[in-house]
Amino acid sequence: MESIRAQSIVKSFGDTRALDGISLEIEHGELFFLLGASGCGKTTLLRCIAGLETPTSGSIYFGEREVTKLPPHKREAAMVFQSYALWPHLTVGQNIAFGLEERKVPRPEIKQRVAEVLEMVQLSGFGERAIDQMSGGQQQRVSLARALVVRPKCLLLDEPLSNLDAQLRVEMRREIRRIVKENGLTGIYVTHDQEEALAMADRMAVLTRGQIGQIGTPEQIYRTPQSAYVAHFIGETNLLAGNAIGMSDGYVVVETAAGRLTGRTSDSNWSPVAGEAVQLSIRPEAWRLQDTEGDNALAGTIVERSYLGQRIQYWVETAAGRQQVVEMNPHLIHEPSAAKIVLHARHEDVVVLKP
Amino acid sequence: MKRGTAITISLIVGILFAVFFIYPAGMIVKQAFEGLRADGSRTFTLDFVATVFRNPIYQEGLWNAFLVGIGSTLATLAIAFPLALIGHRYDFFAKPALGVLVLAPMILPPFVGAVGVKQMLGVNGAFNSLLIDLGMMSSMHPYDWLANGRFTGMVLMNALHLYPILYMNIAAALANLDPAMEQAAENLGCPPWKRFFRITLPLAMPGVFAGASIVFIWAFTELGVPLVFDFARIAPVQIFDGLKGLDKNPIPYALTAILLVVAAGVFALSKLVMGRSPLGTAPRPKGRSAALRIGGWKSAGCSLFFLTVFLIAAIPHLGVLLLSVTGRWYGTVLPDELTLRHYHEALGNSLVVPSIQNSLMYAGCATLLALVIGLCVAWVVVRSDLKSRGLLDSVVMLPLAVPGLVMAFGYLALSQEGKAFHFLVGADGSPFLLIVVAYAFRRMPYIVRSAVAGLQQSNPTLEEAAKSLGATSFRTLRRVSIPLIGANLAAGSILAFAFAMLEVSDSLILAQQAQHYPITKAIYTLLSTLGNGTELAAALGVWAMVFLSVAIMGAAILGGKRGGLFKV
Numbered sequence: 001m002e003s004i005r006a007q008s009i010v011k012s013f014g015d016t017r018a019l020d021g022i023s024l025e026i027e028h029g030e031l032f033f034l035l036g037a038s039g040c041g042k043t044t045l046l047r048c049i050a051g052l053e054t055p056t057s058g059s060i061y062f063g064e065r066e067v068t069k070l071p072p073h074k075r076e077a078a079m080v081f082q083s084y085a086l087w088p089h090l091t092v093g094q095n096i097a098f099g100l101e102e103r104k105v106p107r108p109e110i111k112q113r114v115a116e117v118l119e120m121v122q123l124s125g126f127g128e129r130a131i132d133q134m135s136g137g138q139q140q141r142v143s144l145a146r147a148l149v150v151r152p153k154c155l156l157l158d159e160p161l162s163n164l165d166a167q168l169r170v171e172m173r174r175e176i177r178r179i180v181k182e183n184g185l186t187g188i189y190v191t192h193d194q195e196e197a198l199a200m201a202d203r204m205a206v207l208t209r210g211q212i213g214q215i216g217t218p219e220q221i222y223r224t225p226q227s228a229y230v231a232h233f234i235g236e237t238n239l240l241a242g243n244a245i246g247m248s249d250g251y252v253v254v255e256t257a258a259g260r261l262t263g264r265t266s267d268s269n270w271s272p273v274a275g276e277a278v279q280l281s282i283r284p285e286a287w288r289l290q291d292t293e294g295d296n297a298l299a300g301t302i303v304e305r306s307y308l309g310q311r312i313q314y315w316v317e318t319a320a321g322r323q324q325v326v327e328m329n330p331h332l333i334h335e336p337s338a339a340k341i342v343l344h345a346r347h348e349d350v351v352v353l354k355p
Numbered sequence: 356m357k358r359g360t361a362i363t364i365s366l367i368v369g370i371l372f373a374v375f376f377i378y379p380a381g382m383i384v385k386q387a388f389e390g391l392r393a394d395g396s397r398t399f400t401l402d403f404v405a406t407v408f409r410n411p412i413y414q415e416g417l418w419n420a421f422l423v424g425i426g427s428t429l430a431t432l433a434i435a436f437p438l439a440l441i442g443h444r445y446d447f448f449a450k451p452a453l454g455v456l457v458l459a460p461m462i463l464p465p466f467v468g469a470v471g472v473k474q475m476l477g478v479n480g481a482f483n484s485l486l487i488d489l490g491m492m493s494s495m496h497p498y499d500w501l502a503n504g505r506f507t508g509m510v511l512m513n514a515l516h517l518y519p520i521l522y523m524n525i526a527a528a529l530a531n532l533d534p535a536m537e538q539a540a541e542n543l544g545c546p547p548w549k550r551f552f553r554i555t556l557p558l559a560m561p562g563v564f565a566g567a568s569i570v571f572i573w574a575f576t577e578l579g580v581p582l583v584f585d586f587a588r589i590a591p592v593q594i595f596d597g598l599k600g601l602d603k604n605p606i607p608y609a610l611t612a613i614l615l616v617v618a619a620g621v622f623a624l625s626k627l628v629m630g631r632s633p634l635g636t637a638p639r640p641k642g643r644s645a646a647l648r649i650g651g652w653k654s655a656g657c658s659l660f661f662l663t664v665f666l667i668a669a670i671p672h673l674g675v676l677l678l679s680v681t682g683r684w685y686g687t688v689l690p691d692e693l694t695l696r697h698y699h700e701a702l703g704n705s706l707v708v709p710s711i712q713n714s715l716m717y718a719g720c721a722t723l724l725a726l727v728i729g730l731c732v733a734w735v736v737v738r739s740d741l742k743s744r745g746l747l748d749s750v751v752m753l754p755l756a757v758p759g760l761v762m763a764f765g766y767l768a769l770s771q772e773g774k775a776f777h778f779l780v781g782a783d784g785s786p787f788l789l790i791v792v793a794y795a796f797r798r799m800p801y802i803v804r805s806a807v808a809g810l811q812q813s814n815p816t817l818e819e820a821a822k823s824l825g826a827t828s829f830r831t832l833r834r835v836s837i838p839l840i841g842a843n844l845a846a847g848s849i850l851a852f853a854f855a856m857l858e859v860s861d862s863l864i865l866a867q868q869a870q871h872y873p874i875t876k877a878i879y880t881l882l883s884t885l886g887n888g889t890e891l892a893a894a895l896g897v898w899a900m901v902f903l904s905v906a907i908m909g910a911a912i913l914g915g916k917r918g919g920l921f922k923v
Contacts, residue, residue, distance in 0.1 A: 050819075050823050051822075051823075052819050052822070052823070071822070071827075071828075072819070072822040072823050073822045073823070073824075073825045073826050073827050073830075073831075074825075075823075076825070077823060078823055078824060079819070079820065079823040081816045081819070081820055082816075083814060083816055085814060085816035085817045085819065085820035086817075086820075087817055087820075087821075087835055087838075087839065088839070089838045089839055089841075098821065098824055098826070098834070099824030099825050099826075102821075102824060102825040102826045102830065103825055143820075146820075146824065147823075147824070150824055150825065156823070
């Protein structure tokens, strides 16, 4: 259990900068997520922390100790690989015992700890199995057990669930979070699956083109995205262009092509001056369909709908662009038609962003 | 891996290759173009090379070597391609066993096989006797199948010995094709035979060229076979005969330089063809193409084809085997009298037992040396990010392009009193170090290729996982990498070892004293011994065959355990 600090990490591969000056601090015992589209540098950052890549510049600290140049085997940061990286020439038990053997743990203790960790991942009695006799989900748990058994200072997980089917993935999310929390581990988890991040993370960092877009708790990231990219990447959102015309009660009033909308800024240090061009981010579930005009509303027509059981999705054409609207547990289903409909949103659900 | 280690390894290997490989080869080229002025100074001259091309005897020698090379390559291709294609496309009766059987010819040095072929197909050989017995041939006018025992015989011997090399290359090329490429053609309505010419063949061309160039270089510079067929007008034999006057006579140097240039040219050409191949950048195939299971007469036909190739290829082996148990054999189908006394006598012969010991020592040490260097090279090539790793890879493959004869000749010249490699010669004139180094560098490509293939196939995250769990680089290599590619290493080593045991050029040229002879030179010496020399040689040859069969089967089992190495 240790805090991890990265300071201005730059990693270049030839001419491309995979990491472009990343700084972040992860507290001990925290399950921290690195999230981003593929190629954003999240795996490279994780590999730098594991010591599998050396940063071009910048430094990494585990607690107070600088580990930037330390070889991976001295870092005590155990990694769970996307491909699991289980050694096919060793059995499940031998795979798990490997790290303990390297640490020269006495035989009887190895045996005991392997048995314990197998129980923790609910694979008791599988120690003698060959790797190729295990299913994908079981292999995933073996690779987790192999990393956990050495009681690492931090646990690094590189898209550990991406090779599992949807249902198993949801099950394993809770399982991994439980294990990390029960063992008081500092965990860094790389994924491109935003739902996984929202469900599991204590805090997360959204990376874009080698830089940090935003750091925060899942709630902060979802409810107050600080850029259109983050708003778009985490969850669905509708982006509208407009011009600020003034403030009222601490809210920003914005003129859009379809009418006036009032919202809040996500950055407390910034508020637009009158006439400044801004962007609005409104989540699909923040829009409500109404029949009558009202405050903070846009008029439009439904052009398409798609029924998804628990919810229904509409596309509404307005003068400010096409809006996606989601209604949970709909009691009334509208059909696409030329009839006018009104979209309404609460002030706090309209986020005003720098364009 | 650490950059520093990678650079160190590259430098050491580079220097070793420069000293033990490029220097001897370069020395020969230099000697071939270096004249002596009246005042004793040296000067560049084309006289010697010109002399070679002007002299009709050397002209004929080079031409014959070239013809044998081309003929052998074509014959090899004719055998290997259908085998590889059928093996790739279909799954038929006893395919795994037959697949190993057709590799069997590799277990006998071709020049030993030549003795067997002469016994079987010669004018008074077993085949003619059979035809005469059956009344299909007049005993007064027996037909000479080997066209005076020469050209056809040599081509046949080479082809029967070398086709497994080409077979493995083509089979590997076919196996590496992404099955989706053929399936896409199929899906777009291309019938099977058209698919073969439009998709399969073009994509397999690099493999065909790679194998064919190795076969050509091998046959072009083959020394043992023409020696046994007593065919003197061929360049390799002319070089061998010229060795006696090494100090004064520049002609062997000139001839060797010409062989080297031709061989290197062919190798470069094959590289060029491969370099242009679209496969160079193609992603690794995701799936394996499943061979089509066939039954009935089709399956029987395929099995029969494989079996026939094996039986024909085994004629030399059979001849050697029969010869080794023959009391008297002349003009009959089978020997008149069978006996085991040659084996007994062979053990008493002063050449035989020491030669087996010598060969085991030479080949064993050479394989070990090649394994250590080869593994380091493969590690750098696959796992480091050095820019020069491609260059390193090409350098260690060069021995395939340089004929064994050239290297042997260079080593011999450099190991003379007062020359650079004289320190490699032991106190009593033992060529131990010389032969070990020569064998090791010549066989390096087999080990490097198999280790590279193994490392490429094993996911680097398997090594990273070990490091992240606390294993040092060295421990990772020992506990994860080597066990994972163990089968590849074992197979490459066994191949290298087998080829070292069968090595002809270095063995014939570098071992000068009887007590240092390896097996091949002992066999060669016995063949020219009067009395029962041929039978003793055959007996020793059978021992070598048994030994190598066991070794190769071992490799096949090791390879079969993971990834089907010899199925390729």
